[in-house]
Amino acid sequence: MGLLVDVPLLGQLTAFFPAILLAASVFYFCALGLYRLTLHPLAKFPGPKVSAFTGWYEFYLDLLGAPRRTFAFRVQRMHEKYGPIVRINPHELHVSDPDFFDVLNAGGSARRDKYPPSASVQGTPDGIFGTVGHEAHRRRRGAVSGFFSKQSLLRDEHLVHDKANLLCNVFRSAMDEGRAINVRVPLLAFGTDFYCAHALGERGNMHLLEDETKAQVWRDSIVGLLHVTPVVRQFPWVLPYAFGLPSWFIRWISSDMALVVDVFTDILKQAEATVDESKRPKAVDKGRSNLMDTILASELPRGEKTADRIAQEGFTILTASGDTLGRVMTTAIYHLHCNPEYLARLREELKEMMPDPDADVPLTKIESLPWLTAVIKESLRIAGLITARTVLQAPSECLKFQDWVIPRNTPVGMTTSDLMLDPAAFPEPKRFDPGRWEPSHPLYAQSTRHFVAFSRGHRNCIGLNLAWAQMYIALAKILRRFELELFDVVRERDIDHHRDCFLGEPRDDTKGVRVKVLGLLE
Template identity: 40%
Template sequence: MASLTGAAAVLLAFILAYSTALTIYRLFFHPLARFPGPRLAAATKWYEFYFDIIKSPGGQFFKELSRMHDVYGPIVRVNPDEIHVRDAAWFEVLYAPNPTKRNKYRPSAEMAGLTLGIHGTVDHDLHRRRRMAIAPMFNKQSILSAEHLIKQHIDELTDVFESYLGTNNPINLQTTFLAYTTDVLYHYMFDTDAGYQRDSGAAQQWRHSMDAVAQATPFLKQFPSLLSRVALIPLPMLIWVLKRIQPDVAGLLGTHQLMASIVSKYMASKPEEDQDELIATKAVKPRTLFHAIEASSLPPHEKAPTRLAQEGLTVLFAGGETGSRLLAHTVYHLLKNPEILEKVRKEILDAAGDSNQLPDMKALEALPWLTASVRESLRLRAATTSRLPLVTEKPLAYADWVIPPNTPVSMSHGDILHNEDIFPDPMKFMPSRWFNASPQQNRLFVPFGKGTRMCVGMNFAYCEIYMSLAVILARFDLELYDTRWERDVHYTRDCFLGEPDPASPGIRVKVVADHKTFTRS
């Protein structure tokens, strides 16, 4: 017993000595020691842990980060290893285009547990090759060629809205639009019928799974390698355990199983004679995301089933949630501004003329009020609330500061998109600001990011959003139901995407009338 007590004392003494030495190093001898910021944040990552995990309701470090800049200036050491900059003029320096080389900060890349997908790729050159491989799925020509596919799912979306007419029951827009965007992604990317819009129970469960991810994200930011370790557990066993302790997360792992099944079917049905078809995908839309990767110049190990599945999951998780949120928020803002809604509706109907047919994407993009409303909703939403750290192999200069090489450096989209010097009255929904936008406003409209890590799915997102908005806004009269900005729309937590109050029931509307516009022909 005495020996155990002695060993514990030695261990405790070692831990105290190590912690003291580490703190002294970080405060006085670390390459970032002279950069401004709170001393406690420089000494330990537990400072950030407190704001993201302990301080209610979680995910609060983004607010503390803003306070740091208010106190210490535009460049701040936010933790022992990372620098954050709040200066719109420097955004294009950090998030520079090719050939500027920027690696992703490994903990940030590992957080989602999908290190084989483009979002989880650390190395700049490997990211560029992986991105080029899937680019044929996201170019404008491919997307416009698939408008008919998106229209099929918009028909199902209108069926959902129509089913609520006269019921006095509200629609949860996030749940409904998530089912739509997910169905479109499965069909367009994987040639798979997910059927969420035809199964309200499955749609609701998928919404709960996404909410569970949001709840877990602040924790995963603090322990970014956790999911990679959990992935070592056999998936069936992991699902069995989670069904008993966290069923919403278990549902998410069911998506991993489904993606593995989709990849298996693709690999099994891939005949040798498809090579001519694969080569042709350079000119037309590939049949699936996996066909695009197969047709690329990536080496064979980059076309292995596990790699394909992780790329598929990356696209699915990145595209479904962001698109659905933008749709819900745009509808909210237009319903709160009925005079703008009427202008949007009128120009959609004018573009259709007497045809009662939805105008194509090119025509919709040319509509000034619709386009300005989407842009303004994107600006206000500033979807990614998390800072986005990159690492450069060379020193970076900011003002009189020289940031050492291999230092993670980050900025936040909200600091740009909600900057009152660039966008006056930044929290007001004002689509008209885009009719006479300055070059600076257009250049710093960065909801999809900028540079080599810019969102690859921008054109796809615009297409599914423009087309569905046009139909819903022209066909249905909606009214908000018990929806409040402070509780249901304005984000109060950083869960990678901004999240509202945990008590929020979501953005909800009632269907008041159906004008039968753009019905099936």
């Protein structure tokens, strides 16, 4: 005997199903929002109710609102209204207090995991930057820390000089042709070419300094990649998925992204070849100056030495190295030429050390120059490049901020650009003042304590030794050799940040920081 079915009733239920589904969805959404506002562990923390209610607020400001990519600046206004700790989305807190930085970014025995949305922005979950877990990060970083040491750098110091001399050739060509150049492009090329030579060897060399058109295309591609980061924060699968798509399809979507994917593919092929070579007898030598060989020669388990993971490591550092340094040096050149008294003092210091402007002076001598060091530190500070918040979790302890107890494993973010431009830490933060880095300055100790350009703790910048060396040598050579003049540069348009693309980006109508090379210095 079969089941009796009331066909008319079933038809009515089917007809009402969309309405029932909609009503259930609205009820769930409202109930979830009510829970987040009242019973959630973060419900007690200050902040706008809309941020506590839904994460779509951040999505809207970064991806749909006009102008886009501005949620980071909305967070600044939240702090102005609600205080130094705010709840910026249903799951995450943000702190704006320089004294809390060392608590969140603790070293030693403290454990800090990286919040997955914060770790995903480069699309390399198996690279050091994209590693979420504390222990996995410690192992992976430890395997290559020697490669980024000062000792390793000094062995390859000649590469920095070689690339810096090629950089100077770009400036000389502009002088000979009487044209202005956007300095961000060759400076990015310099950082990229040095990294390729140092970490990837000749097979990975992009030769950007020898091809200005190629350098411009790579710069546009890096900017295109930066513009994708707000999307990746919301949809972490986007970049890893894109890296697996055919080049022709990516090129059809975005020519800028196509070059980035092609570079990742080239690095992956190099990693595959290196892994194959390592399987031959005596193929791996721990003394070789190559990032891929260093990983293969390390004590990491076999599963950590796959070509894909090695390629992710190489790609992460490649994309992180060039533009950041280029932007800092661009900032230095701009502000020095807006403050001729600072530039004159630096030139006197450089001339005393470098009577011959074309000499390759050892790094150990250049880094001993106090005013050059002060100029670089102030450029790092005022550039405030990283506008994206870095979000960490303390899996084994509750963190305390003032009178607030932050529950264990809560994602807590801080933004280094905000801290470096905090008037409480750096009075007149938007004024370029290298003098604040002189030991005789009354606020020198305070400035030093709050200088977090390379972060701190377990997750500080692994390439800081390389970064300092490149900035010292490149700026010394350029400013000792060439007389420059700014060409149609407007700070509000071409320098200041208006968009958060992980790095702060200027306005859409920027013309770049352009200079004319007037002549050679004696």
